[in-house]
Amino acid sequence: MKTFEEKFTAWVDGELKGHELQEFEAELASVKDAQLDKLASRQLGDVLREHGRAPALQNTDFFNHQLMQQIEASMPAPAEKPARRKMGWLPRFALASAFSVAAALGIHQMMGPSASPQSALEAHNGFQVIHTQAGDPEITATSFYSQKNDVTVLWLDGAKSMPKKEASPKPADKHEPKN
């Protein structure tokens, strides 16, 4: 005579047939769910205890070596560090030098005289005429630079001729130009 558990195991394995199957299924309908769950859990535990153990490895070192090789093969290769070139500092040094020269030229331009077109024409020989004005409406005052002679000229037109007695010069003193 099979117990309920043996019948249940046979029923799960599909081994119950015919009249025996009909009787067990009729009996099963009267059994509460909790008891069925308990029975199923117990049977699952028996199966796991019997078949759930991992096989013992006999060559563990070889297994680890194989495993590491597969892991390394699946990893992307690290980027190779570029070889240090000879004179590798030269481009950066050239860049720094170019920047220094550009900055120096900029400062030199800022420190120098203004470079408007008009003043540039008159800035030769270091005499930059900024403004010229006649003191008499009949007189016109014009300034220009003679490049050929390297001299700035203030040209007054319309000034009345001086009578001879008024133009009496004072005697030349002893001062002389240095060059």
Place this chain on the structure above:
Amino acid sequence: MAFYRRCALLFFAAMLGVVAVPAVRAGDASESIWSALVLATNQEQPAEPPAELAKYAKKLKNIFGYNQYELLGQHLEAMDSTKEHWLVPSKELFLRADSKLEKPGVYRLKLEFWEEKKLLAQMDAKLTGQNLLFIRGPAYENGQLIIILMVQ
């Protein structure tokens, strides 16, 4: 990091040289203004210009065209600070110059050209280094009065 530190040091050294050298060069000498009153005429037998005008004779001829240049008066004035200068090459014609040192080697000069108490013209100019200015003044007799201004 050491490379960038060296570059920064080189850069600042270069900048110091660029800034300091012109400043020292421009400020190492005090300027003076030499002014001269010249009478330019055309003569059949032109005399040689005096020694003071010898170096300007060719330029004067090229600019004004006369063949004789006579020195009527001259004056030398130191221009070492911000002050007013009266350049008096003659009793009747003279220049008033207000000079202001803008920065080492650069002067701002305001010139007034006077005929006794009458202002003939004024000029605002900036001076750097050696400067030569000719002023064509009033006519005198059969010639022309010219003022030479030399900043040196």
